[in-house]
Amino acid sequence: MQKPRTLTAVLTVSALALLTACGTEAGTGPGAGGDPDTPDLPVAGSHWTIAAVTVDGTRSVAPPGARLEIEKNGRARGNTGCNNFGAAVAVNGDTLTVSTHEVTMIGCPADRDRFERALLRAFTGRLTGKLQEEGLTLASSDGRNTLELVTETGASLAGPTWTVDALLTGDTSASLPAGSEGKAKLAFGKDGRLSGSLGCNRVSAPAKITEKTITLGAIAATRMICTGPQMELETKLYEALDGPLTYRVDHRTLTVTDADGQGFTARAETVEG
Structure with a gap:
């Protein structure tokens, strides 16, 4: 923290x-x-x-x-x-x-x-x-x-580019590994599909989205070799995206957690339309 x-x-x-x-x-x-x-x-x-x-x-x-x-x-x-x-x-x-x-x-x-x-x-x-x-x-x-x-206008889940700015463990928020700030960016298309980067590699996955939950299908990723901090962040985000997820959008802040309370927060960069 x-x-x-x-x-x-x-x-x-x-x-x-x-x-x-x-x-x-x-x-x-x-x-x-x-x-x-x-x-x-x-x-x-x-x-x-x-x-x-x-x-x-x-x-x-x-x-x-x-x-x-x-x-x-x-x-x-x-x-x-x-x-x-x-x-x-x-x-x-x-x-x-x-x-x-x-x-x-x-x-x-x-x-x-x-x-x-x-x-x-x-x-x-x-x-x-x-x-x-x-x-x-x-x-x-x-x-x-x-x-x-x-x-400042608010955002919805689909449309913006979300830049990951903190990692969560239960009620505890921790800063990103030094040197990885601003590297992880995610977006949800209006069709629900997830795309972006987890810190180094590009990723995409089908997603089923309800009012409060996100369920991802198989995640496809590129295979670039990452530096230490980016690989550390990418590994943590892969772990956080495993299994059914709960999410909340508070104005322009997105909070995503799994069943064990592992997750991340992200900030909306841009809003389409």
């Missing part, structure tokens, strides 16, 4: 007081320190693609995969384009107060590392939100730091 590192956001006394009064629940309604005439931003349960971030007046376009979700329980989670992150969020009128970040520790290429640092710096403290036709902008009080978010 990825071990989170903690970056402590610098909060003002008023921000701490707000968190103490409201807990971490989003959508708590205007309270002390908020404008009673300003309704809470309707962001609880929202999903966003991160388009760009500006820090100290310098704007950086987000890499593919950067996203943010604000959950109904007052938590935010997302991906910087490299690492997963989480934070506590309190909503009061048009203000979001973001507290401590929790970030996984995957090593990032230099350009993604720079964007990640800028994103985490912009997504902290008290931010004013402004809903627009296709998204949301979050800005610091001085306007020098902003986050540009675009509404």
Whole structure:
């Protein structure tokens, strides 16, 4: 399992007081320190693609995969384009107060590392939100730091390309073998057929799909020689795809498990149509 590192956001006394009064629940309604005439931003349960971030007046376009979700329980989670992150969020009128970040520790290429640092710096403290036709902008009080978010559409099982991003054992999620990230991609055609890669070799198989289950027929695969991490991932995925499978699609995240709780999660890259 990825071990989170903690970056402590610098909060003002008023921000701490707000968190103490409201807990971490989003959508708590205007309270002390908020404008009673300003309704809470309707962001609880929202999903966003991160388009760009500006820090100290310098704007950086987000890499593919950067996203943010604000959950109904007052938590935010997302991906910087490299690492997963989480934070506590309190909503009061048009203000979001973001507290401590929790970030996984995957090593990032230099350009993604720079964007990640800028994103985490912009997504902290008290931010004013402004809903627009296709998204949301979050800005610091001085306007020098902003986050540009675009509404993210949901996905269904058939159609998208699913990129495997974690392995599951029961309730435990583990990162992929180092060096195999982004290599395993799967797709289900509208006829139910599975195709893609398990990390190295191309695979295909007939699939019987119901509302909650996937039953694969014989898996056909190429016979390329794989490097260590890719072979390790491929072996684990072959094991996870053996037998009747249970699946769940949560917005753009696919979870697949077998009867023993072995499985994986994957993220929708593209949606057809």
